[in-house]
Amino acid sequence: MSLFFKVAKYLAREKPLSAKESTRVEYGKTLAKLGEEYPDIVVLDADLSGSTQTKHFAQVFKDRFFNMGIAEQDLMGTAAGLALGGKIPFASTFAMFATGRAWEQIRQTIAYGNLNVKIVASHGGVTVGEDGGSHQALEDLALMRILPNMVVLVPADGPETRAMTRWAAAYQGPVYMRTGRLALPVIYDDSYRFELGRGSVLRLGGDVTLMGLGVMVHACLEAADLLAGAGIAARVVNLSCLKPLDWELVVACARETGAVVTAEEHMVAGALGSAVSEILSEHYPVPVKRIGLRDTFGISGKPELLLKHFGLTAADVAAAARQVIARK
Amino acid sequence: MENQVAAQLTLPILDPGRLQELARQVRLDIVEMLYRSGSGHLGGSLSAADLLVALFFAEMRRQADNPCWPHRDRFILSKGHGAPALYAVLSRLGYFPREELATLRRFGSMLQGHPDSSCTPGVEIPTGSLGQGLSIANGLALAARLNRLNSRIFVLLGDGESQEGQIWEAAMSAAHYGLDNIMAIVDRNRLQIDGRTSEVMSLEPLAPKWQAFGWHTLEVDGHDIPQILEALKSCRGVTGKPSVIIAHTVKGKGVSVFEDKAKYHGVAPNDEEYQQALKELGAA
Numbered sequence: 001m002s003l004f005f006k007v008a009k010y011l012a013r014e015k016p017l018s019a020k021e022s023t024r025v026e027y028g029k030t031l032a033k034l035g036e037e038y039p040d041i042v043v044l045d046a047d048l049s050g051s052t053q054t055k056h057f058a059q060v061f062k063d064r065f066f067n068m069g070i071a072e073q074d075l076m077g078t079a080a081g082l083a084l085g086g087k088i089p090f091a092s093t094f095a096m097f098a099t100g101r102a103w104e105q106i107r108q109t110i111a112y113g114n115l116n117v118k119i120v121a122s123h124g125g126v127t128v129g130e131d132g133g134s135h136q137a138l139e140d141l142a143l144m145r146i147l148p149n150m151v152v153l154v155p156a157d158g159p160e161t162r163a164m165t166r167w168a169a170a171y172q173g174p175v176y177m178r179t180g181r182l183a184l185p186v187i188y189d190d191s192y193r194f195e196l197g198r199g200s201v202l203r204l205g206g207d208v209t210l211m212g213l214g215v216m217v218h219a220c221l222e223a224a225d226l227l228a229g230a231g232i233a234a235r236v237v238n239l240s241c242l243k244p245l246d247w248e249l250v251v252a253c254a255r256e257t258g259a260v261v262t263a264e265e266h267m268v269a270g271a272l273g274s275a276v277s278e279i280l281s282e283h284y285p286v287p288v289k290r291i292g293l294r295d296t297f298g299i300s301g302k303p304e305l306l307l308k309h310f311g312l313t314a315a316d317v318a319a320a321a322r323q324v325i326a327r328k
Numbered sequence: 329m330e331n332q333v334a335a336q337l338t339l340p341i342l343d344p345g346r347l348q349e350l351a352r353q354v355r356l357d358i359v360e361m362l363y364r365s366g367s368g369h370l371g372g373s374l375s376a377a378d379l380l381v382a383l384f385f386a387e388m389r390r391q392a393d394n395p396c397w398p399h400r401d402r403f404i405l406s407k408g409h410g411a412p413a414l415y416a417v418l419s420r421l422g423y424f425p426r427e428e429l430a431t432l433r434r435f436g437s438m439l440q441g442h443p444d445s446s447c448t449p450g451v452e453i454p455t456g457s458l459g460q461g462l463s464i465a466n467g468l469a470l471a472a473r474l475n476r477l478n479s480r481i482f483v484l485l486g487d488g489e490s491q492e493g494q495i496w497e498a499a500m501s502a503a504h505y506g507l508d509n510i511m512a513i514v515d516r517n518r519l520q521i522d523g524r525t526s527e528v529m530s531l532e533p534l535a536p537k538w539q540a541f542g543w544h545t546l547e548v549d550g551h552d553i554p555q556i557l558e559a560l561k562s563c564r565g566v567t568g569k570p571s572v573i574i575a576h577t578v579k580g581k582g583v584s585v586f587e588d589k590a591k592y593h594g595v596a597p598n599d600e601e602y603q604q605a606l607k608e609l610g611a612a
Binding site (some may be wrong): 074077083084086108109 | 474
């Protein structure tokens, strides 16, 4: 079973590396490498190539990079046309503008047409920081998850970003991947291979399952440490493939641990918390607590302060774990 | 390579008389389809009939028996509600059996209310939500350039549709990237659902807008087939910039009761109107 395979692989790892990597930076570097391997890859950006890191590709493959200016609707439409013409377009901008401003273009053309467009959007979540509420996408995953044909990915570290970017280039169909600004600790080693529709167990435990996405996978791992100090064995799962979600793993964890916490840097409505709750309410109801933002917009501040302000820390995850365990 | 391409081409029909006759038949198809389905967009389908016939029968490089021929010219119906006109033309070109026209908008039909490429041979991409086709055409034009294909990309825009901001984003992009393989046509029928474009949201001066955006811009009578053919031909030699033809048309063209009336934007003919239309369009 793949669950066992992935657990075994993770547990066999050496001590975690101390180096930190940002998912957007690793995306940019990987894309530039893939440009050599895939002559059909083209990259589009909307005047944010420095922030999204598509600049690395742009510098090397000048005739395969198209800056569309500050025009996200046109960005998505042009990417769709390039896919229709046999190219493999990667379209990047901030998550808010990619999925918000151009949602209907994505819906009507890319998803409805089932086109081979890869939308890789940076600056997801409150860890965007100082730019504030206008630039912190807290709805992007919900907006993409609801679309037929769309695959939705949120890498949790550098190796996973590299694996997902490489996977997306080879996959035929629309993909949305959210990257972030923060440098994150490295979880996986470079042998990590992404599998569509599969989550991975990062830590074994039988009392509760902490299911995380992106930045919050790290909060879940820290929370498991905190809980271990109190004699609670928390299982930690990275559900980086939000759609299609690994429902077998979700149900197995609910059955084996009897309580679930979901944690995401997103509204609690529409993304991981919703997806897990939907599956469990239909297939295996257990106490669930969703960590995320509740009916609010972001604000300016240092990422660490914002995570604390919005209840997205390891301590918050650990407290939620205690609550669901008490409700068993 | 080009010789091989030429040998495979479906030969164009250049005789204006034959094209006019085809346009008359396409109009009859449109009226028949809408009457049978009980719904659909009449006015904007009839206004575009001559333009589509000129494009598909005389101008575009294609192979009737091979809709996915890689060297084909591409067509995007950005004003997707004109689907009946496109379906009528595609059926007459042999992309699918003519009997399918009678199934327009029905459950299980290959002819969806608005174009859907997963259902209909000859349709390149789903359209229907206005304002998006020119961006898609630009992407196709960039891909053709990278793939070193001589394909040209034709896109039919509505005039009301040009109120969408994305049209002008795309107009900027096509000029910025010098996409001389783009050929846009605006069906300037001067009406939209709520009334005259001049009353709902003014578009004029329209030709100067396109010129100011860096496009080679022409204006024609969109029901005069020789004029349309001449304009299309003259755009073939334009290099370094995209071309647009503003085609002045009459919404509902061909049937007096439908002509220039906003009310017939999105309704099917009733029994009386249907009989009148058959008579005016010279049904046998």
